Amino acid sequence: MAEPVVAIVGGGPAGLRAAQVLAEAGLRPLLLDEGHRAGGQIYRRPPAGAERPATELYGFEAGRARALHDLADALAPRIDHRPGTMVWGIAPREPVGFDLDCLGPAGHGRIPVDRLILATGAMDRTLPFPGWTLPGVFTLGAAQIALKAQGMAIGRRVALVGAGPLLPLVAHQYAKAGATIVAVLDVTPLGAKVAAAPRLAAMPATLAKGVWYTLRGALRGVPVRAGVRAVAVEGDRQVEALAWEDSRGRRHRVPCDAVGASFGLRSEAQAADLAGCRFVFDPLTRQWQPERSAEGRSSHAHVYLAGDGSGIGGADVAELQGARTALALLADLGRPRDAAREARLDRRLDRQAGFRAALEAAYPYPHHLVEGIADDEIVCRCEGITAGAIRRTATERDAREMNRLKALTRTGMGRCQGRVCGHAAAEILALTLTVPVEAVGRLRGQAPIKPIPLREPA
Amino acid sequence: MEHLTVDVAIIGGGTAACAAAVALREAGLTVALLEKRLCGAGASGVNFGGVRQQGRDLAELPLSRRARLLWDGLSAKLAEDVGFEATGHIKLARSDADMALLEAYARDAAGHGLDLQLMGPNALRAEMPWLGPAVVGASLSPTDGQANPRVVGPAFARLARRLGAEIREHAPVRHAAHDGTGFAVEAEGVSVRSRTLVNAAGAYGGAVAGWFGEAAPVAPLAPNMVVTEPLPHLVTRSIGVVGGDVYVRQTRRGNVVLGGGRGTADSVDGLARPVTATSLGAGARTLALIPDLAHAHVIRSWSGLDGEMPDHIPVIGPSATTPGLVHAFGFSGHGFQLGPVVGEILAELVTQGRSASPLHPFRIERFAEWRGPYRSDGEIEH
Numbered sequence: 001m002a003e004p005v006v007a008i009v010g011g012g013p014a015g016l017r018a019a020q021v022l023a024e025a026g027l028r029p030l031l032l033d034e035g036h037r038a039g040g041q042i043y044r045r046p047p048a049g050a051e052r053p054a055t056e057l058y059g060f061e062a063g064r065a066r067a068l069h070d071l072a073d074a075l076a077p078r079i080d081h082r083p084g085t086m087v088w089g090i091a092p093r094e095p096v097g098f099d100l101d102c103l104g105p106a107g108h109g110r111i112p113v114d115r116l117i118l119a120t121g122a123m124d125r126t127l128p129f130p131g132w133t134l135p136g137v138f139t140l141g142a143a144q145i146a147l148k149a150q151g152m153a154i155g156r157r158v159a160l161v162g163a164g165p166l167l168p169l170v171a172h173q174y175a176k177a178g179a180t181i182v183a184v185l186d187v188t189p190l191g192a193k194v195a196a197a198p199r200l201a202a203m204p205a206t207l208a209k210g211v212w213y214t215l216r217g218a219l220r221g222v223p224v225r226a227g228v229r230a231v232a233v234e235g236d237r238q239v240e241a242l243a244w245e246d247s248r249g250r251r252h253r254v255p256c257d258a259v260g261a262s263f264g265l266r267s268e269a270q271a272a273d274l275a276g277c278r279f280v281f282d283p284l285t286r287q288w289q290p291e292r293s294a295e296g297r298s299s300h301a302h303v304y305l306a307g308d309g310s311g312i313g314g315a316d317v318a319e320l321q322g323a324r325t326a327l328a329l330l331a332d333l334g335r336p337r338d339a340a341r342e343a344r345l346d347r348r349l350d351r352q353a354g355f356r357a358a359l360e361a362a363y364p365y366p367h368h369l370v371e372g373i374a375d376d377e378i379v380c381r382c383e384g385i386t387a388g389a390i391r392r393t394a395t396e397r398d399a400r401e402m403n404r405l406k407a408l409t410r411t412g413m414g415r416c417q418g419r420v421c422g423h424a425a426a427e428i429l430a431l432t433l434t435v436p437v438e439a440v441g442r443l444r445g446q447a448p449i450k451p452i453p454l455r456e457p458a
Numbered sequence: 459m460e461h462l463t464v465d466v467a468i469i470g471g472g473t474a475a476c477a478a479a480v481a482l483r484e485a486g487l488t489v490a491l492l493e494k495r496l497c498g499a500g501a502s503g504v505n506f507g508g509v510r511q512q513g514r515d516l517a518e519l520p521l522s523r524r525a526r527l528l529w530d531g532l533s534a535k536l537a538e539d540v541g542f543e544a545t546g547h548i549k550l551a552r553s554d555a556d557m558a559l560l561e562a563y564a565r566d567a568a569g570h571g572l573d574l575q576l577m578g579p580n581a582l583r584a585e586m587p588w589l590g591p592a593v594v595g596a597s598l599s600p601t602d603g604q605a606n607p608r609v610v611g612p613a614f615a616r617l618a619r620r621l622g623a624e625i626r627e628h629a630p631v632r633h634a635a636h637d638g639t640g641f642a643v644e645a646e647g648v649s650v651r652s653r654t655l656v657n658a659a660g661a662y663g664g665a666v667a668g669w670f671g672e673a674a675p676v677a678p679l680a681p682n683m684v685v686t687e688p689l690p691h692l693v694t695r696s697i698g699v700v701g702g703d704v705y706v707r708q709t710r711r712g713n714v715v716l717g718g719g720r721g722t723a724d725s726v727d728g729l730a731r732p733v734t735a736t737s738l739g740a741g742a743r744t745l746a747l748i749p750d751l752a753h754a755h756v757i758r759s760w761s762g763l764d765g766e767m768p769d770h771i772p773v774i775g776p777s778a779t780t781p782g783l784v785h786a787f788g789f790s791g792h793g794f795q796l797g798p799v800v801g802e803i804l805a806e807l808v809t810q811g812r813s814a815s816p817l818h819p820f821r822i823e824r825f826a827e828w829r830g831p832y833r834s835d836g837e838i839e840h
């Protein structure tokens with residue numbers, strides 16, 4: 001019998017570990033990754049020829065980054081790696097399997113596969129605040145990508161705002177790279193972090209180094225604040241200053257020319273949606289994600305899930321899940337099982353789950369920011385839809401669900417298809433209707449996952 | 459479990475059903491409308507948005523002409539901007555044979571009072587210099603246009619509600635029957651008793667008719683749609699072609715919407731999805747018509763589920779088996795433009811037993827002895 005064709009979408013820690021396990025079992029998996037070099041988000045590699053020392057780029061994670069990059073290089077001859085390739089459509093094939101629509105260096109291509117591992121990672125979660133659409137405002141992730149991929153800071157005087165472990169991490173990385181940081185503002189309370197700290201510190205995980213108060217020592221003289229109640233970017237045509245209200249209601253203002261701001265991560269789950277996976281609401285991170293068993297199986301018999309694309313767990317968890325889900329896939333193919341290895345991974349994943357819960361406790365959801373979004377604030381920037389328009393549509397036009405909101409207002413109907421604004425729009429809609437956010441549902445995904453040219457590239 | 463007793467129960471919540479609820483309330487009858495999902499989320503909410511008389515089966519033209527009059531006042535009536543614009547619908551010929559078909563249709567349509575203007579290559583290029591070389595002529599229907607399908611159905615539903623109709627969403631009807639004295643309609647969470655029953659269940663209209671022992675061969679129809687990012691305004695009219703393998707319009711916002719060919723439809727779970735090869739094919743045909751779109755990006759593709767009759771015209775009229783039951787379904791890919799008038803016609807049928815519009819071609823009896831094919835895979839014009 002011919003070997004089944006297994007495709008992995010995403011070449012981050014999760015996808016690479018999955019590829020490794022499959023290659024070890026003698027399969028030759030396809031690894032489809034939008035990135036130009038394998039590594040994913042956290043271990044993003046500079047373009048060939050622009051390398052810098054790993055310790056400079058990845059700080060604490062340099063060792064892991066190097067290990068993963070070495071793995072990618074070692075796997076090269078044993079897998080079918082297609083970098084720079086976006087999977088933009090996934091269609092079921094009769095009787096089983098999928099056709100993947102891809103856009104790569106050679107144009108459009110359609111790849112028939114039998115089984116899929118989706119390791120598509122996450123992106124920053126944004127919330128609107130005054131001035132958030134001004135040039136010079138970036139997400140924290142974008143600020144980090146600029147540093148890792150291009151060796152550039154987003155500005156000369158940078159303020160950072162956040163509600164997740166990425167905030168102290170990016171602050172550290174910027175400080176280390178010699179950038180001038182003028183403020184680090186966490187919109188979640190310090191108390192939550194202190195309470196969670198013992199559980200966090202006990203974990204040997206990447207994100208544990210993000211514990212808040214270590215940053216304070218590193219950035220003497222710079223305001224490093226938690227419990228920030230409100231932020232606003234000021235400027236005429238570009239960022240000129242960041243104003244904020246501290247935990248006691250006092251107002252501050254600091255001149256700057258760039259702001260990095262985002263509020264946690266959201267899974268990039270459109271591929272799972274197109275593949276037909278069932279979604280469940282994760283109350284911890286307040287988002288819909290494809291349902292995933294502990295072993296990495298989805299609700300669909302031929303789709304497997306790993307990494308941040310199906311539950312925010314961080315890079316270490318992504319690696320473990322990548323390996324685990326590949327083992328599950330091999331078991332489903334009837335390959336001999338390595339029970340000891342499975343059990344080892346399960347134990348480590350189990351331990352990580354506790355860490356993750358602690359992490360979320362340290363960065364509770366910033367409800368006060370959603371409540372404070374003014375009616376004239378733009379929420380969907382592709383289509384210019386304001387929070388007021390969303391609230392009015394909910395109450396006057398009976399929009400009780402996200403797809404209906406989209407149909408009536410165009411929220412999430414632009415280039416990003418709701419990847420950026422969908423979360424904030426759902427929170428605003430739910431708050432207006434006084435229902436839990438899961439009650440307003442989620443935007444349905446459709447191909448293409450990201451924009452593609454109308455004309456087929458020759 | 460909720461119990462309602464009304465004059466008229468309506469199965470379905472598309473434009474036809476919601477417009478009927480409005481017209482029936484205006485006629486003073488009590489109404490309960492039962493929709494499986496959300497009103498206007500089926501074919502009515504996801505279609506291409508073409509408001510077109512040109513190219514219709516001649517049997518449909520009287521209804522379509524009457525519907526067109528309603529579109530002018532629709533935003534005012536619904537107290538909501540439905541985005542209707544009479545941009546004209548232009549049907550392009552890509553060969554002399556195509557042109558001959560357009561000429562013949564224009565003559566027939568004139569008999570129904572629809573004025574179509576035939577254009578040769580020079581007139582056409584003078585007006586639309588951006589058309590590609592494949593186009594040799596066209597037929598323009600200046601009074602046709604386009605509207606925003608996403609708002610029309612929900613706006614009709616809200617008006618019906620304001621007028622006092624009982625509207626239940628997420629209430630799929632499991633069964634309906636006539637028990638000698640009236641209709642008993644069983645839906646999830648609600649049961650309705652009524653004197654009259656309207657079947658406006660779209661692609662599922664045939665199944666509902668089947669509950670009353672009537673044959674109506676409805677096939678699932680899933681037109682394949684693609685939309686680009688917003689672009690500078692270029693495509694001034696709603697565009698179709700002879701043969702129907704591609705159609706294009708540009709929205710007020712600037713997005714270019716294009717269709718052509720079929721997606722896939724699963725009539726069991728109501729899921730319709732686009733097909734890549736079809737999307738790319740429609741894209742290529744669009745570029746042959748409008749080369750200037752070469753650098754546009756596609757941001758989304760989709761499909762929706764309509765009911766297709768073997769002869770491509772709907773079923774509209776009283777049941778042949780059950781007095782008090784009225785059908786309106788199977789609009790075969792072009793029922794968006796008709797929606798507002800179908801509501802009025804249904805109200806006429808319920809209140810007077812007859813309609814001001816000629817409905818003979820749409821009677822359900824035509825399928826009692828139907829031996830023809832149950833579905834075609836040809837192109838469907840919108």
Ligand SMILES: Cc1cc2nc3c(=O)[nH]c(=O)nc-3n(C[C@H](O)[C@H](O)[C@H](O)COP(=O)(O)OP(=O)(O)OC[C@H]3O[C@@H](n4cnc5c(N)ncnc54)[C@H](O)[C@@H]3O)c2cc1C
Nearest residue numbers: 010012013014034040041087120121141307308314315318
């Ligand atoms: C901008 C950003 C910065 C982050 N920085 C850190 C950090 O410093 N420390 C930390 O612990 N965590 C960080 N995280 C969290 C991080 O996502 C995880 O720790 C880790 O990278 C997850 O690994 P993964 O394999 O699940 O996904 P990723 O590493 O995100 O890899 C997913 C890969 O899939 C590709 N992909 C996605 N969709 C498609 C598609 N349709 N077709 C083809 N390819 C596709 C992506 O391009 C990417 O290469 C960051 C997240 C983001 C978004």
Ligand SMILES: Cc1cc2nc3c(=O)[nH]c(=O)nc-3n(C[C@H](O)[C@H](O)[C@H](O)COP(=O)(O)OP(=O)(O)OC[C@H]3O[C@@H](n4cnc5c(N)ncnc54)[C@H](O)[C@@H]3O)c2cc1C
Nearest residue numbers: 470472494500502505506508631660762789792793794795
């Ligand atoms: C992609 C696409 C493009 C199109 N383009 C055009 C165009 O440009 N111009 C044009 O004129 N027409 C167009 N059409 C056709 C047009 O949209 C339809 O003909 C029209 O909307 C049909 O209206 P309807 O009310 O009969 O059906 P629908 O809108 O489908 O409504 C039927 C409703 O009945 C509900 N239902 C079914 N069974 C039950 C049950 N058992 N209990 C409760 N509820 C039930 C369904 O959920 C559905 O909401 C297009 C159609 C599609 C799908």
